[in-house]
Amino acid sequence: xxxxxxxxxxxxxxxxxxxxxxxxxxxxxxxxxxxxxxxxxxxxxxxxxxxxxxxxxxxxxxxxxxxxxxxxxxxxxxxxxxxxxxxxxxxxxxxxxxxxxxxxxxxxxxxxxxxxxxxxxxxxxxxxxxxxxxxxxxxxxxxxxxxxxxxxxxxxxxxxxxxxxxxxxxxxxxxxxxxxxxxxxxxxxxxxxxxxxxxxxxxxxxxxxxxxxxxxxxxxxxxxxxxxxxxxxxxxxxxxxxxxxxxxxxxxxxxxxxxxxxxxxxxxxxxxxxxxxxxxxxxxxxxxxxxxxxxxxxxxxxxxxxxxxxxxxxxxxxxxxxxxxxxxxxxxxxxxxxxxxxxxxxxxxxxxxxxxxxxx
Amino acid sequence: xxxxxxxxxxxxxxxxxxxxxxxxxxxxxxxxxxxxxxxxxxxxxxxxxxxxxxxxxxxxxxxxxxxxxxxxxxxxxxxxxxxxxxxxxxxxxxxxxxxxxxxxxxxxxxxxxxxxxxxxxxxxxxxxxxxxxxxxxxxxxxxxxxxxxxxxxxxxxxxxxxxxxxxxxxxxxxxxxxxxxxxxxxxxxxxxxxxxxxxxxxxxxxxxxxxxxxxxxxxxxxxxxxxxxxxxxxxxxxxxxxxxxxxxxxxxxxxxxxxxxxxxxxxxxxxxxxxxxxxxxxxxxxxxxxxxxxxxxxxxxxxxxxxxxxxxxxxxxxxxxxxxxxxxxxxxxxxxxxxxxxxxxxxxxxxxxxxxxxxxxxxxxxxxxxxxxxxxxxxxxxxxxxxxxxxxxxxxxxxxxxxxxxxxxxxxxxxxxxxxxxxxxxxxxxxxxxxxxxxxxxxxxxxx
Numbered sequence: 001x002x003x004x005x006x007x008x009x010x011x012x013x014x015x016x017x018x019x020x021x022x023x024x025x026x027x028x029x030x031x032x033x034x035x036x037x038x039x040x041x042x043x044x045x046x047x048x049x050x051x052x053x054x055x056x057x058x059x060x061x062x063x064x065x066x067x068x069x070x071x072x073x074x075x076x077x078x079x080x081x082x083x084x085x086x087x088x089x090x091x092x093x094x095x096x097x098x099x100x101x102x103x104x105x106x107x108x109x110x111x112x113x114x115x116x117x118x119x120x121x122x123x124x125x126x127x128x129x130x131x132x133x134x135x136x137x138x139x140x141x142x143x144x145x146x147x148x149x150x151x152x153x154x155x156x157x158x159x160x161x162x163x164x165x166x167x168x169x170x171x172x173x174x175x176x177x178x179x180x181x182x183x184x185x186x187x188x189x190x191x192x193x194x195x196x197x198x199x200x201x202x203x204x205x206x207x208x209x210x211x212x213x214x215x216x217x218x219x220x221x222x223x224x225x226x227x228x229x230x231x232x233x234x235x236x237x238x239x240x241x242x243x244x245x246x247x248x249x250x251x252x253x254x255x256x257x258x259x260x261x262x263x264x265x266x267x268x269x270x271x272x273x274x275x276x277x278x279x280x281x282x283x284x285x286x287x288x289x290x291x292x293x294x295x296x297x298x299x300x301x302x303x304x305x306x307x308x309x310x311x312x313x314x315x316x317x318x319x320x321x322x323x324x325x326x327x328x329x330x331x332x333x334x335x336x337x338x339x340x341x342x343x344x345x346x347x348x349x350x351x352x353x354x355x356x357x358x359x360x
Numbered sequence: 361x362x363x364x365x366x367x368x369x370x371x372x373x374x375x376x377x378x379x380x381x382x383x384x385x386x387x388x389x390x391x392x393x394x395x396x397x398x399x400x401x402x403x404x405x406x407x408x409x410x411x412x413x414x415x416x417x418x419x420x421x422x423x424x425x426x427x428x429x430x431x432x433x434x435x436x437x438x439x440x441x442x443x444x445x446x447x448x449x450x451x452x453x454x455x456x457x458x459x460x461x462x463x464x465x466x467x468x469x470x471x472x473x474x475x476x477x478x479x480x481x482x483x484x485x486x487x488x489x490x491x492x493x494x495x496x497x498x499x500x501x502x503x504x505x506x507x508x509x510x511x512x513x514x515x516x517x518x519x520x521x522x523x524x525x526x527x528x529x530x531x532x533x534x535x536x537x538x539x540x541x542x543x544x545x546x547x548x549x550x551x552x553x554x555x556x557x558x559x560x561x562x563x564x565x566x567x568x569x570x571x572x573x574x575x576x577x578x579x580x581x582x583x584x585x586x587x588x589x590x591x592x593x594x595x596x597x598x599x600x601x602x603x604x605x606x607x608x609x610x611x612x613x614x615x616x617x618x619x620x621x622x623x624x625x626x627x628x629x630x631x632x633x634x635x636x637x638x639x640x641x642x643x644x645x646x647x648x649x650x651x652x653x654x655x656x657x658x659x660x661x662x663x664x665x666x667x668x669x670x671x672x673x674x675x676x677x678x679x680x681x682x683x684x685x686x687x688x689x690x691x692x693x694x695x696x697x698x699x700x701x702x703x704x705x706x707x708x709x710x711x712x713x714x715x716x717x718x719x720x721x722x723x724x725x726x727x728x729x730x731x732x733x734x735x736x737x738x739x740x741x742x743x744x745x746x747x748x749x750x751x752x753x754x755x756x757x758x759x760x761x762x763x764x765x766x767x768x769x770x771x772x773x774x775x776x777x778x779x780x781x782x783x784x785x786x787x788x789x790x791x792x793x794x795x796x797x798x799x800x801x802x803x804x805x806x807x808x
Contacts, residue, residue, distance in 0.1 A: 070456075075458075082460065085462065086462040086463075087462065088702060088706070091450075095785075174803060175666075175667065175803040226664065226665070226666055226803075229777070230666070260782060260789075263666070299784060300788070302787045303786065304454065304455045304456055304787070
């Protein structure tokens with residue numbers, strides 16, 4: 001995790017260093033970082049977006065009791081002699097539990113993350129016993145989605161089914177082509193006031209010849225027609241090269257991994273991104289609406305796909321509801337949102353406004 | 361060539377006056393190439409284009425082999441697999457559920473042949489062209505076309521009905537569906553036609569959408585100079601000949617462009633996907649259909665969503681249709697009010713019909729509304745059983761149905777343009793679930 005930007009956008013400062021030295025090198029690097037700013041504006045398009053899952057090599061630290069069962073394993077335990085049973089008693093009973101979930105126990109022990117470390121941010125400004133600690137030592141990290149999915153194989157990289165499908169879809173599809181546009185930018189190093197616009201793009205990503213590595217410098221038109229409801233504007237600042245946005249009351253993130261248009265709703269959402277002229281990387285954190293989170297998952301992934309990642313929607317829903325930690329329902333008092341963090345990577349892009357030309 | 365009588369087609373399809381007057385295309389139906397047929401068969405114009413029919417006008421279907429997750433269903437060439445044996449257990453063709461589970465309502469369950477009647481060939485019948493005769497297990501003879509055994513559907517009751525199946529493309533995880541068959545469409549090489557919700561859409565043989573421009577005529581084109589930057593004329597080969605509705609316009613010496621029904625044809629350089637509708641955003645430019653679909657009810661509308669334009673009620677609530685196919689070897693449908701309702705009730709309301717009405721309410725027809733044709737009909741439904749009811753039967757609802765299947769809105773859609781119900785159910789809404797009806801889908805290539 002936390003792969004450095006130079007891995008994904010390898011060429012800029014490296015090659016400058018081949019030709020320059022000392023003070024000259026320093027001044028040229030700064031110049032390169034600012035070179036893609038046009039009219040005090042620089043924009044980025046998302047190329048990676050997935051739940052922040054802190055993983056150790058053998059998972060012993062975070063999942064000492066192992067990984068959770070999925071639908072296939074649960075079915076075998078529930079119905080070892082299914083031949084004598086009906087579709088209603090077996091398959092449809094499980095589908096009903098999936099599509100009409102409850103918080104009642106399903107009889108399976110659910111393995112939550114037990115480690116102390118997690119990626120994410122301190123969303124509530126408090127440090128409590130339920131919080132994680134960031135690997136850099138920062139306490140108070142709120143990331144209960146990680147606690148729920150961290151011991152579910154399908155959410156773990158690099159080969160979990162959710163990880164794979166999302167990784168592919170964000171490159172291949174346009175429904176989820178989200179971008180941020182930083183305006184009123186004076187410097188990518190430090191700037192007290194930056195205004196950020198969030199749009200959906202309409203175009204394919206600019207890639208190298210492999211089609212897999214996204215390049216900086218592409219262009220994107222703004223989807224004002226279908227994507228108007230996704231447009232947001234918020235304030236931010238840049239501190240030592242890190243973009244820190246103010247929390248947005250509500251951000252809608254289009255999400256697709258298997259041909260079903262769905263959304264996530266993040267409350268109090270905020271970016272924390274390392275900026276360069278070529279790209280941005282870091283975190284999107286906030287509180288995810290639990291129901292939207294769950295139905296996004298099961299609408300995109302059939303029980304078959306969930307099985308491939310050993311993801312029991314039935315068990316996971318109960319965990320999400322149990323671990324939800326914000327935005328209580330005014331009537332029931334039950335929390336409706338759950339803290340989360342997503343790893344984000346973006347490539348610099350020129351956003352084409354209807355009355356502008358690329359790069360202006 | 362056999363171009364069907366336009367006026368009779370308008371009458372048959374029940375086209376709304378608004379559509380018929382709004383677009384010349386509403387008057388057309390798809391032309392087809394004459395192929396030799398055995399006696400007793402004919403071609404019927406249907407919303408799915410021209411199809412073969414028996415002497416009573418009932419549409420003929422094939423059941424092509426379809427690869428599923430754990431095996432195959434459907435029929436391999438010349439091998440009938442639809443018989444009068446009532447299957448009792450699941451086939452386990454779709455993971456993760458294993459085979460051998462008892463199918464629902466076994467006491468009422470029909471066999472494949474009960475629902476799909478084999479098209480019987482007489483003992484002295486003779487094969488003609490692509491029409492061949494295959495032998496069934498009991499020694500009886502069955503007609504096949506291009507080696508696929510043929511059937512009629514008990515869901516069809518009138519000539520031109522295609523209630524048993526559609527030609528719309530379906531995903532690999534959909535059931536092995538029955539598909540209406542017909543003669544080849546009459547178009548030059550280099551083109552293809554696909555059934556969509558909006559009609560039979562024309563594209564190149566590489567699935568690039570074909571467009572026409574309002575400013576063009578059969579003998580003149582207004583798209584010159586800069587217009588050609590984004591609009592590429594579809595050029596005909598040097599040996600191409602005019603035929604039927606297809607003619608040619610010489611744009612410049614030796615360069616001839618295809619013209620269909622009096623409009624020169626183009627592709628759009630900015631289309632980023634196949635079967636696209638994005639070119640129609642440019643005023644005056646239109647997708648081309650060989651025939652339009654029957655208009656949807658006048659009380660419905662096209663509602664912008666985050667995905668494209670969905671069919672919606674007057675209040676802007678997206679409209680969904682239920683899809684269902686069993687995990688049995690015969691892949692019988694379960695999406696029609698005459699089919700078992702066990703699957704649908706499980707998905708829409710955990711088996712509780714009242715919860716179903718809360719989560720997935722039927723689209724109630726207005727008191728002054730009438731059926732618009734065979735595709736969009738008003739039917740009476742008993743909401744407690746999900747089955748057809750008698751008119752004004754106590755508790756029954758008068759609802760809109762698409763191809764005889766009731767349509768629904770989703771309780772989770774609270775604002776116009778919400779589309780939160782799409783993909784609900786097993787296999788992303790393909791096998792026991794609901795999908796939105798999209799009029800324009802810029803993102804999902806018509807899979808919704």
